[in-house]
Amino acid sequence: MNRYKRSHAASFTTRHSILVLALIVCGHDLVAQTIYVADHNLPPAGTSGVVSVATATGTPSTVTANDYLGSDLFGLAYESSTTLIAVKSGLSNDANLVRIDIATGTQTLLATGGSLGKAIFPAIAPDGTIYVTNDGAGGPGGVTRYTSSGGVISFATGGQAMGIVYDPFNGSVYFTGLTVNAGNPGLARLNLTDGTWTALATAATFIQPFQIAVDINGDLLIADPGTSATGDARIFRYNVATDTVSVLATGNNLRATYVDTSGVIYAGDYGDNSTAGLAHLYTVDRSTGALTSFVVAGQDFANLTAITGVTPIPEPAQVGIGVGIVALAAVVLSRRFSRQS
Known part of the structure; x- marks a missing residue:
């Protein structure tokens, strides 16, 4: 040479x-990635559970089921390469905040009842703080802040909070709620000092905004199942810089969304009213919004409520x-x- x-x-x-x-x-992972899917009523046993899915092959594996999750698993967040944080909701003051060991499926109870209220979704900040939404079961609800070991730090009352996410682009925590926008459904940014919030994109028309995901370009994606009528669910895109909302995708009963480190957008429904007894995991075309069923070999879903995985953007x-x-x-x-x- x-x-x-x-x-x-x-x-x-x-x-x-x-x-x-x-x-x-x-x-940014250079190998096949794994996403984690929460199902409120995981077949065939019909109990709440978490399934890992290898994105390269669609191969599923049950991480954990039942135990502290009971039959009311809703929110799920990626904490580290070894653990997930899950929320079991509860109408009778019996909600649970749970840490899940990915390798063994072992569930550790961090908090239960009391301050959790009707807990819905967790989000995790880089310092280990866990933020948990509470839709109030018809009451004011809000966001509760916990230490990584489950100790209560403070509350943000009101908004009937639903989905929540930590944004590594700017260090903010955003949440969706049924009454955050002057009594209407919407998106808000939480003040981490005093627990107040600021309603965002107030002209947008949400119905039941649920899971929030951070896209690789800094936008937020918001899953809104609508009224559960066929075709009125949306995946909204929120531009943080311009405070505007647009529709990325439409579907049926879409409650979950997530973006992996390579920029693939996922969405999931809570049973889409078109296939009896089954929910679906999709990939979303970021240009056209088209939903494509993501085949998970040998695994059915019934009521898919959350999708999570590695945060797509590195922390500052x-x-x-x-x-x-x-x-x-x-x-x-x-x-x-x-x-x-």
């Missing part, structure tokens, strides 16, 4: 190595560290290949 070819190959190898390192540091601290590591790697690799050429 002549000097030019060696130099060219070294240059390509350097660039490729830096790119791979950058993707790994910044949280990770970005800073990542840039430093990548820059250092670039210098080291460049010098190494310069000597070789």
